[in-house]
Amino acid sequence: MKGRFAPSPSGRMHAGNIYAALVAWLVAHAQGGTIVLRIEDLDQERSKAEYCEAILRDFAWLGLTWDEGPFYQHDRIGDYDEAFHWLSSHDMLYPCFCTRAEIAANAVRAPHFGEKRVYAGTCRKLSSEEVGRLMRLKKPSWRVKVPHEEISFIDGVYGRYTQNLALECGDFLVRRADGASAYQLAVVLDDADEGIDSIVRGVDLLPSTPQQLWLRRLVRPEVDDPQYAHVPLLVSSDGKRLAKRDHDASIDELKTRYKTAAGVIGHIAFAGGLIPNDEPIMPEELRSHFSLLSYSDSISGKIALPWAS
Numbered sequence: 001m002k003g004r005f006a007p008s009p010s011g012r013m014h015a016g017n018i019y020a021a022l023v024a025w026l027v028a029h030a031q032g033g034t035i036v037l038r039i040e041d042l043d044q045e046r047s048k049a050e051y052c053e054a055i056l057r058d059f060a061w062l063g064l065t066w067d068e069g070p071f072y073q074h075d076r077i078g079d080y081d082e083a084f085h086w087l088s089s090h091d092m093l094y095p096c097f098c099t100r101a102e103i104a105a106n107a108v109r110a111p112h113f114g115e116k117r118v119y120a121g122t123c124r125k126l127s128s129e130e131v132g133r134l135m136r137l138k139k140p141s142w143r144v145k146v147p148h149e150e151i152s153f154i155d156g157v158y159g160r161y162t163q164n165l166a167l168e169c170g171d172f173l174v175r176r177a178d179g180a181s182a183y184q185l186a187v188v189l190d191d192a193d194e195g196i197d198s199i200v201r202g203v204d205l206l207p208s209t210p211q212q213l214w215l216r217r218l219v220r221p222e223v224d225d226p227q228y229a230h231v232p233l234l235v236s237s238d239g240k241r242l243a244k245r246d247h248d249a250s251i252d253e254l255k256t257r258y259k260t261a262a263g264v265i266g267h268i269a270f271a272g273g274l275i276p277n278d279e280p281i282m283p284e285e286l287r288s289h290f291s292l293l294s295y296s297d298s299i300s301g302k303i304a305l306p307w308a309s
């Protein structure tokens with residue numbers, strides 16, 4: 001069992017990503033597994049070396065240890081390009097010239113969930129003459145053509161989750177107009193190539209999972225599907241979001257309030273339904289009591305999909 005931390009060094013850590021990392025660490029370690037640390041620094045404008053150093057320091061301080069890495073996405077650009085060219089040579093891609101405003105104006109709402117805006121497929125319909133003309137005016141981004149296919153998987157926390165890619169996802173970006181690989185392609189290749197078989201992360205990425213599974217099966221058919229568990233936002237028994245203040249709290253605020261690493265972990269573990277009382281505890285001590293099954297049982301009923309609220 002190999003899990004991962006995949007932080008983006010675009011800011012300081014906060015309670016939400018510490019919680020996701022803690023559960024990822026527990027899921028891997030409860031099964032005798034290991035953790036890979038991957039720094040998702042594709043977004044060059046927002047990624048900063050100082051955030052990256054702070055993330056490494058904070059994980060170490062919190063006792064959230066890793067066994068491999070850090071691996072940096074900026075070292076993997078050749079691999080992303082190779083997959084991009086493979087997709088292109090299989091006629092799976094098309095250039096997209098839409099501006100952000102056009103995408104938003106034309107987007108179709110997913111029929112069953114409000115979570116996603118589906119690209120209308122505007123540029124998929126362009127003739128080759130139009131593409132040639134637009135290419136001279138502007139650098140396009142690139143989208144992959146998704147099929148009319150239902151992708152379904154069992155999430156370790158939510159249970160079955162299904163999406164029709166054409167209706168509920170739409171053709172999605174694999175390369176940005178500045179030439180950088182898009183998150184969806186990079187994360188799929190990294191997870192597969194780093195041998196990750198347990199993906200634990202925030203529920204905001206649950207709607208991205210069907211497209212990642214589909215793309216992974218396409219570009220890395222030899223690798224099995226990983227197991228997913230999406231960590232919820234927490235709500236109190238009256239249905240209101242619990243501790244929004246905590247969810248948004250930066251690590252510095254948490255350090256000031258809870259003093260020690262055990263204090264911070266204990267508070268997050270309590271808010272996240274891992275322990276009954278708000279008491280200092282380290283990941284190492286939590287590990288012996290943890291199982292994904294009892295965790296998901298204990299939090300069901302306290303969880304809400306963020307787009308449903």
Ligand code: GLU
Nearest residue numbers: 006007008040187201205
């Ligand atoms: N880098 C993303 C983040 O920090 C996580 C991506 C993932 O877990 O797939 O939110």
